[in-house]
Structures are given as C-alpha cells and as structure tokens.
Amino acid sequence: xxxxxxxxxxxxxxxxxxxxxxxxxxxxxxxxxxxxxxxxxxxxxxxxxxxxxxxxxxxxxxxxxxxxxxxxxxxxxxxxxxxxxxxxxxxxxxxxxxxxxxxxxxxxxxxxxxxxxxxxxxxxxxxxxxxxxxxxxxxxxxxxxxxxxxxxxxxxxxxxxxxxxxxxxxxxxxxxxxxxxxxxxxxxxxxxxxxxxxxxxxxxxxxxxxxxxxxxxxxxxxxxxxxxxxxxxxxxxxxxxxxxxxxxxxxxxxxxxxxxxxxxxxxxxxxxxxxxxxxxxxxxxxxxxxxxxxxxxxxxxxxxxxxxxxxxxxxxxxxxxxxxxxxxxxxxxxxxxxxxxxxxxxxxxxxxxxxxxxxxxxxxxxxxxxxxxxxxxxxxxxxxxxxxxxxxxxxxxxxxxxxxxxxxxxxxxxxxxxxxxxxxxxxxxxxxxxxxxxxxxxxxxxxxxxxxxxxxxxxxxxxxxxxxxxxxxxxxxxxxxxxxxxxxxxxxxxxxxxxxxxxxxxxxxxxxxxxxx
Numbered sequence: 001x002x003x004x005x006x007x008x009x010x011x012x013x014x015x016x017x018x019x020x021x022x023x024x025x026x027x028x029x030x031x032x033x034x035x036x037x038x039x040x041x042x043x044x045x046x047x048x049x050x051x052x053x054x055x056x057x058x059x060x061x062x063x064x065x066x067x068x069x070x071x072x073x074x075x076x077x078x079x080x081x082x083x084x085x086x087x088x089x090x091x092x093x094x095x096x097x098x099x100x101x102x103x104x105x106x107x108x109x110x111x112x113x114x115x116x117x118x119x120x121x122x123x124x125x126x127x128x129x130x131x132x133x134x135x136x137x138x139x140x141x142x143x144x145x146x147x148x149x150x151x152x153x154x155x156x157x158x159x160x161x162x163x164x165x166x167x168x169x170x171x172x173x174x175x176x177x178x179x180x181x182x183x184x185x186x187x188x189x190x191x192x193x194x195x196x197x198x199x200x201x202x203x204x205x206x207x208x209x210x211x212x213x214x215x216x217x218x219x220x221x222x223x224x225x226x227x228x229x230x231x232x233x234x235x236x237x238x239x240x241x242x243x244x245x246x247x248x249x250x251x252x253x254x255x256x257x258x259x260x261x262x263x264x265x266x267x268x269x270x271x272x273x274x275x276x277x278x279x280x281x282x283x284x285x286x287x288x289x290x291x292x293x294x295x296x297x298x299x300x301x302x303x304x305x306x307x308x309x310x311x312x313x314x315x316x317x318x319x320x321x322x323x324x325x326x327x328x329x330x331x332x333x334x335x336x337x338x339x340x341x342x343x344x345x346x347x348x349x350x351x352x353x354x355x356x357x358x359x360x361x362x363x364x365x366x367x368x369x370x371x372x373x374x375x376x377x378x379x380x381x382x383x384x385x386x387x388x389x390x391x392x393x394x395x396x397x398x399x400x401x402x403x404x405x406x407x408x409x410x411x412x413x414x415x416x417x418x419x420x421x422x423x424x425x426x427x428x429x430x431x432x433x434x435x436x437x438x439x440x441x442x443x444x445x446x447x448x449x450x451x452x453x454x455x456x457x458x459x460x461x462x463x464x465x466x467x468x469x470x471x472x473x474x475x476x477x478x479x480x481x482x483x484x485x486x487x488x489x490x491x492x493x494x495x496x497x498x499x500x501x502x503x504x505x506x507x508x509x510x511x512x513x514x515x516x517x
Contacts, residue, residue: 007326042414051267055242062240067221078345086193095183101191112146161310166191196249214248222270223342240271258377265376272367281370282337295515298386314341333374340366406464410507415465416443422472432471
C-alpha cells in the first residue's frame with residue numbers, strides 16, 4: 001500500500017473507532033486542531049502514565065510540577081522566543097500553498113536516502129546471505145552518487161542555516177529543482193521568517209489589557225520554578241523537574257494529521273547538573289530515552305538518532321529521536337544540552353539569583369540543564385501508524401478473511417478486557433455484569449452484547465482490546481469463561497477466579513518499566 005494511502009486509512013480508522021475527531025467538525029472543522037475521542041483519551045492518559053512513571057516514579061531525584069499556561073511576558077523575552085522563535089516559510093506562487101523551507105529541503109534529501117535503501121534492498125534479494133551491506137554502501141556507484149548528492153545539498157543547507165541566510169535557502173530550493181507537492185510548480189517566493197507565538201490580552205477591559213502569550217513550550221515553567229522546587233524539595237544536584245502540559249504554536253504550515261498541530265501536549269524533563277558534567281548526562285539521557293521507546297515493542301528499525309544540523313541559540317549539543325511515520329522519518333523526541341542559558345537569562349532579566357549552593361564544595365553556580373522533550377501527540381501517532389494492521393485469517397471453511405487489528409502495547413490499550421455474553425438472555429448478561437463489577441477496580445472493562453460474537457471480536461480487535469471473554473451457558477454451571485487473545489486469536493477455557501491474574505500478566509505497566517530499569 002502506498003504511504004499516502006496508508007496514512008489516509010490510519011486517519012479514517014482513528015475517527016471510525018473513537019480515537020480522534022476533527023475539532024468543531026459540525027462547523028467544517030478547525031485546521032490543525034483535533035479532539036481525542038473516548039478511546040483516544042484513554043490511550044493518551046496511558047501514554048502519560050507510562051512516561052510519568054518512567055521519569056518520576058522510577059527516579060528519586062526527579063519530581064514533577066504543573067505550571068500555568070499564562071506566564072509573565074518577560075519570560076518569553078528572556079527565553080528568546082519573542083525575538084527568535086521563527087520558522088522559515090516559502091510560498092508557491094501558482095498553488096498559493098505555503099511550506100516550511102527547511103522541511104522542503106529535508107524531504108528532498110529523504111528521496112535520495114530512499115533511493116539508496118532501494119538499491120540495498122534489491123542487492124539483499126540478489127545476493128542473499130552473502131550480501132555485505134557495509135561493502136556495498138562503500139563501493140556501489142549508484143549508492144555513492146546519491147550519497148554525494150546528499151552531502152553536497154546537506155552541506156549547503158547547514159551553511160545557510162548557520163548564517164541565517166534566507167536567500168541561500170531559497171537558492172538551494174531552486175538549485176535542487178524542488179517542486180510544490182500540490183501543483184508541481186517551481187515558482188517560489190522569497191523565504192521569510194514567521195514568529196509562531198499566539199498573542200492574547202490579560203485584563204478586564206481591552207484598553208487596559210496587557211499583551212501576553214500562550215506558552216509555545218512547557219520548559220520555561222520549569223525554569224522559573226527551578227529555585228522554588230529545589231528549596232522546598234531540598235533537592236541536590238543532579239536533579240530533574242518533569243512536566244506534562246499543553247503548548248500552543250501558530251503553525252502556518254500545519255499538516256500531517258496530529259504530527260504538527262496548533263494546540264498540542266508535551267512531556268518534558270529538565271535535568272539540572274553541575275557545569276562540566278552536562279555531556280556525560282546528555283549521553284545518559286539519550287540512552288535511557290531510546291530504551292523507553294523501544295520497550296513499547298514497536299519495530300526497532302523505525303527509530304533512529306539524528307544530530308541537529310543547526311543548534312538552537314541555547315544549546316551546545318542536540319539530538320532527535322526520529323520515528324519512521326508513514327510520511328518518513330520525523331522528530332519524535334529531542335534531547336538537548338541547554339547549558340546555563342535559560343537560568344542565566346531569567347536571572348539577569350528578573351534580577352533574582354537562580355544559583356545553586358553546593359554544600360560539599362562550598363561554591364555557588366548556575367546549573368547547566370539537559371532536556372528531554374517529547375510530543376505526546378506524536379507518540380500517540382507512532383502507535384497508530386505502527387500498530388494498525390490488516391491480517392489475513394482463515395475461516396473454519398478454509399476461506400480467507402481479513403481483520404483489522406490494532407496491536408497497541410497492552411499496557412497502553414484503552415480497554416483492557418471486553419466482556420461478551422453469548423446471548424442477551426438466560427442470565428448471561430447478568431453474569432457478565434457481575435464479572436465486570438469484580439474486575440473494574442483493576443482494569444478498564446467494556447460490556448458488549450450487540451451483534452454476533454464474531455463481529456464483536458472484530459470490533460474489539462479494531463479498538464485494540466488485548467482480551468475478550470465470552471460468557472456462555474457453561475459459565476453458569478462451572479464458573480469458567482472463554483478468553484481470547486487479540487494478537488494470536490487463540491481461545492482457552494479458564495476459571496473466572498483466574499481472570500484478574502491472566503489480564504494483569506499481559507497489561508501490567510510494570511512489565512514495560514522493567515525493560516528500562
């Protein structure tokens with residue numbers, strides 16, 4: 001299936017099965033704003049819990065806060081957002097579509113990378129077990145030619161970014177003959193910078209209102225509370241502060257479903273360290289965060305590290321964890337060494353000392369910060385794109401059938417157990433309710449009695465429910481039920497008294513955490 005078709009199918013599935021809806025849909029929607037449905041909100045909450053438990057519960061020296069969305073406008077002056085929070089945008093004169101210029105170039109580079117991977121895939125089929133991928137990459141003329149193009153374009157791109165030269169970025173787009181994805185036209189405007197912050201007013205009347213901003217990131221709420229947390233929590237360096245919260249960016253080019261939105265949620269942790277130790281901790285958090293992702297059991301080849309082509313004004317090192325979405329490898333999480341930029345800026349502009357006193361050495365210093373910042377919505381999208389699958393299954397009569405199954409990691413599944421009475425009579429629904437009442441304190445359960453048992457199984461497969469149990473007439477005789485596994489479709493007869501332990505063994509968040517720690 002073509003990537004574009006796969007992505008459209010994913011979006012349709014998310015709506016049909018109650019995961020994500022277009023915001024204000026009855027009024028034709030609001031661009032790049034989405035609502036999470038009844039199953040979407042459960043999955044979202046489970047992702048948050050997985051992140052929070054791994055970040056806060058598993059670390060004695062990391063605590064959490066929940067800072068306000070509204071902040072004093074000088075916060076954003078100090079952070080550099082007022083002056084430097086921009087995207088380089090370019091318009092196509094024929095299609096009237098607007099694009100991020102850097103993304104156009106990155107997508108162009110990705111096409112050469114895809115050509116290289118195709119050459120390698122063909123060679124693997126041709127040579128089988130004798131294939132030496134390293135040697136092939138170093139000697140194959142087609143691979144070397146495409147690699148040289150990547151290096152040449154990438155070098156010019158990085159230089160243009162480093163020099164903040166918008167003319168060079170446009171010249172590179174024209175030199176590469178990059179066309180508008182919609183019209184195919186190469187008729188481009190100049191590249192311009194657009195600030196991404198939303199402005200609003202704080203005050204009872206318009207005349208006396210002060211201009212403030214919806215926060216474009218959650219990190220600054222941590223920095224301005226750093227000293228409060230350190231003192232009240234008696235925290236010793238190194239220590240971290242974690243936060244999950246909403247952020248807002250006036251994305252001019254907001255596409256690709258929930259990958260890039262105007263209102264989104266971040267999961268961030270700022271780790272405060274002694275100057276000179278930041279690179280050690282930077283490498284540590286790179287490793288730990290990749291473990292967190294891979295513990296979910298999604299295909300490992302879909303993850304990779306990517307070094308930033310241009311460092312942000314606050315950073316001395318930066319890597320992204322990228323994931324291969326249906327539209328290619330894109331940023332999922334950033335790990336940044338932010339130096340002492342933020343605390344120093346806030347200290348200077350506020351006039352308040354934000355230093356840490358080290359009782360062991362007797363010295364005071366402004367801590368350095370290592371940041372991990374992951375998009376909650378993008379993590380949600382990784383699960384959607386990697387776990388929705390079409391599977392061919394054999395019927396009892398030997399014919400083939402296709403089922404849509406959402407193989408969500410069981411610990412994150414919105415519904416852990418569906419309880420299905422075989423028929424709507426003879427006391428079976430009542431017995432099903434009795435079982436739910438005994439299990440609902442531990443698991444999110446769902447009662448479903450509509451349609452045939454086969455259709456109900458298929459519906460739960462598409463929702464992503466790890467287990468279904470069927471209540472039949474034998475249940476009333478011996479307190480046994482049929483339990484069906486979502487992934488294998490295998491069924492077995494078990495005692496009702498065993499259900500809690502069977503489900504717990506599969507859906508426990510503890511199993512995920514133990515893969516990391």
